[in-house]
Amino acid sequence: MSRAVFIWSGVLLCYVLLVSTFSYRFLFDAPSKDNFGSILDGVSVYSATKTPGNLPEKGWSRVYLPDRQLLNKQGLELWYRLDLDGLLRKYRDDRLAIYLPGVSGSAEFFINSLWIKSNKNTGFPVYRGRGKLSILILDKDIFLPENNKLYVHLSGSEGSLVYLDNVYVGAVDSLTSWYKKSELVRHHLILFVVILLTSFGLFVIFFWFLRKKDTYYLWFSLASFLWAVHNAYNSGLDGGEVALLWDIIAPLGFGWSVVFIVLFLCEVECSPNHRIRWKIISGAFLFSLPFFYLNPGWIWFYAYKIWFAFVTCIGLYAVLFLIDRYRENANQNTLLMLLTGISIILFGLHDLLVKDHYLDVSSPFLLHFSALLSVIVIIKILLGRFMDGIRMMENYNQELQSEVHLKRKAIESNYAKIQKLQNAKILSQERERIMRDLHDGIGGSLVAVLASLETSQIKPNDLKCEVQHILQDLRLVIDSMDNNNGDIATVLGMLRERLDKQLRYAKFVVKWRVTDLPGLQDFGPEKALSTMRIVQEAISNAIKHSGAKTLTVSTYILEDDGIKHAAVEIKDDGNGQLLPSSQGRGLKNMRKRAKQVGATLWVDNQVGQGVVVRLAFPVNGACP
Template identity: 25%
Template sequence: MRLWQPLLQRLHRTPAYFWAGLLVGLMLLALGLATRVGHMPGAIAVEQATVLLAGQDEASASAVDLPHVWDNERRSWRGEAHYRLALPEALAQAVQIESGLALLLPRVGVRFRVLFNGQELSAECWRRSAGYCDAGTRAHFVQLPQRLMAPQWADNRIEIQIKGQLLRISGLSPVWVGPRDVLYQRFRWLTWWQVNLTWMVAASSFMMGVLSLLIWSRTAEPLFGLLGGGLVVLTVRLWLSTPVFLPGPFLIWDYIHKLSFTWYCGFTYLFMSELFDFRQSLVRKLVVAMMALGPFWLALQAGLENYQLYRLWTGVIALVCVLAILKVIHRARWGMNVNQRLMVVVSLATMATGLRDFLVVQMDFPGDTDIRWMTPGSLVLMFAMGWVLVRRTAQAMEQVAQLNTELARKVNEREAELHAVFDRLRVVENQRVLEAERRRLTRDMHDGLGSQLVQTLNLVHSSGAKVDSASVANMLNHALEELRMTLDSLEPMDGDLPTILGTLRQRISPTLQAARIDLDWQVEAVSAVPGLEVRGVMHLFRCLQEVFANVVQHAQATRVTVRTWERGGRIFLSAADNGVGLGDPLESGFREGGRGISNIRMRASEIGAEVRFSCAHPGTCVTFSFAADPGAAPLGAAVQA
């Protein structure tokens, strides 16, 4: 394995266009070997005939050499031409062979029939006056029955009658005569090449075209759309190049056949221009104009019944192809990537197959004129374009994977940074909370316990030697209560309002009993109140402490009622006495703008509560409202309800 590993690595690093060039070279070599002019044992090619046009007398018959293109002699494609051939004298002894004699017609006109000594042996599209039927798309094999042989060999006559077709070349190629088995093998080979291979290429083109269009519909990638469009029209052209019968006027299908070739060339070049980034080139604009003008030009050619217009049009297409090649050569000065080099190699090979067909068929260069190289060349070009798109898709997926990896790396980095920032912010927030809590405790200790201790100290200093121990003890009890209240507020109560009020009840009950005020406790279980944490509990304690202080000092009440309830998404707490009420602010202790109400309102706002002072008839009612959710009703509507 270690010995092969360097070789495998070197093969893996070899560019794709090198392998494409090697495979294309092997393909051209195989085509050359498969289509070289061979010898068919015992068969003879008849290359001379006499032709008589329908409606003319026998004296008008003329001798012609095969291949003979009838359309080169007549402008009109209508009518019939009767070709008469004599059996070669060299085959006079072959009638005794077991397989018998046969004819092989490699190429013949659109509609024809074969007669042997006046008897019809074969007819292709002869009796189909309407519809699309082209017998020239494949070779034809006709067996010569022994029973129809004339007693004298020289009296045997073969007649091939051909009907002309508007805008289609009609005529006859050399006819092979020989042993049935030998010619049938050649016929099967031509049928596979001319028909079966064409169907194979058409099926491959159709499947690849539909797949490309589906991918294009999902990705909107222009290359897939251009490839799909080109392969679909190529499928139409190949389908019409096979022996099929289609209903309708022949000229319409012939028009589609010619137009599909124009659009196929156009789509192929647009694919190349997109691949080579020739989007603003002059050649691209010419191709677009050619594809747009093609339908009108071909319609004009059909209307004028002038085949020369189509030949001129094919010349325009060939000129555009030459310009495209020159554009590629010009582009090569700035270098090409692997995909572009691959397409250049395959495109040049495909053009070589077309050039070979032109030289062999039209210019009589050596080669088998019955077999075209362009069909397998188109197949190779089609798969090369598909391979380019596969490589581009794979490269795009690799780029996406790399981008995703890079994005994940950056996200992880940013996440780590955010975690670090969050940790720092959490430390700062904890410090801020601790500092705020420290300031709150300091303020509460200063305002409560500190104030009581200062007053007690002042009392001791001012009394001198005569200290009123009872007064000092009372003031120290107040200071102790302040300390206990501060400590109670530090207990975690999680917004449990009944528990918070129960803790407060222990502190205020002795004071109310000393003032001979009954406490009516109607505290019910309610939902947790958001915002009543340590700081909020102390604010609520201070608010209620102020309320009960006013009840004891000013209200002249005998009963105070503490009540909780929940309604309309809000939680309510009220403290109501039966004293003098709000009619006399000096006696009740509650006066708008006074220090007591201002402190209560300020502390209530700190815990997100609303407070309302109202007459209890008799007495005063102070109501606190806490929102259980953001959509709760306002205080006034809830209380009135």
């Protein structure tokens, strides 16, 4: 056997001994005998009478306490008569207490012919394993000068055992303290376990609602609820008018709680075997059917002679199953559940012996202490699974982060390569554009000048103007390469600088009313150059053909059909006529360039009021 088996077995043994010692010591820790006395014997008789005054004079039998009797058809009601005179003479206090630590069946108490107390739950006599603890606080003036008797009337069902433990008479304080200690062990402690099991069952079933595929949560929560019902019965809770129903539910509750615990173990320890599951459930269902024969004596016999034997077999199957599983995996959780199952069997057998009166009926029940142990072990297992899940999630998270890091590096590397390729492509496209502009524009102009020089058909001043025009066009190409932010105002500023000298020589007044406009996306060098050439062409046309003295270049936001545009407007104060030459190549080139840059060109003219050229760029895709 492994070291873990010895250690945890020792822990279980210590727990069993500690619980047993505490319960028995606390329950039977009687006060000083100077403060109380006990009644050890008396007489009893079977009689169906309801008051002491109608009891028969003959038929009484001597009994020694504690005493138990079997009820049958000839006698379903038993009377005990106990003498009090000896103890009353010993204790002369104004008030006395009579403490009865163990009374089974339905009981009534009389002092002489005076009714004092009853623990009957219902007018229909049923078997109860044992009644609640009883203590009678009595004034001395209710007693007679002599011949005082305590009558205990017990009733039950056919075939049930009734029991009367020792009866103690003495000082109120001493016996009340003893009664409260016993009540703590036999009632309040069990109620605490009931609340604990119910709360834990509600807590666990919450996890089942979250993860319904994990049915072991459901099995354990059902086991907790049913075990709580059984413990509530053992705590001595009154059944009232449904006492017979309590006598059925309590053993059924415990038995089915064992069934559900076995199902829980099977699913926690291995993949659920549906065939075994339905065999266990079907067997428990068939063995539960006889409880519906509503005879109190039969219920008591069947519950404690047959049903609990079947439940014990189910528990032994669970123990053997856990032993087999531990041999396979040597898992600590399996060992803990195995030892918990052994504690349930040990404490259950103890309580069964108490129920069947093989042990002192006033002995404490111990099965609820195994419920405490079960809850602790299950919490440990569930927390372990929870922590394992957290650790697994952390491992997955670390692996995911590592994968993300590697993917990010790969993406960054690919992005850098793509950017490099894109930059190379952009440079190639820009190089081709510049070459095209130089070839088509500047190159064409130079060829024309060269041809004119070869034929001597060009005058020096014209040659000078053509060369200046070519240089200006070259400067515009160079300026356009500096625009990378999509700012139209910057483009117009560079154009103004290049045209300033030409405009002064022409004695032409140009008013620049340029304001900030939203930056445009994808407004690169090619579009900047086309924009400058459109504006340059519009200004040149105004200088050459309009007869105007003043020209205004302005920018503003224009809204057309709900779409905002960044507008550039060139307006002169000339004659307002569009000459055939203006309607030809110049205007066509302007429209062609506007279309290339994604803008719209409008040309409006009114005779005598000048010409307005408007270039509008949509700003829906504008940079922020």
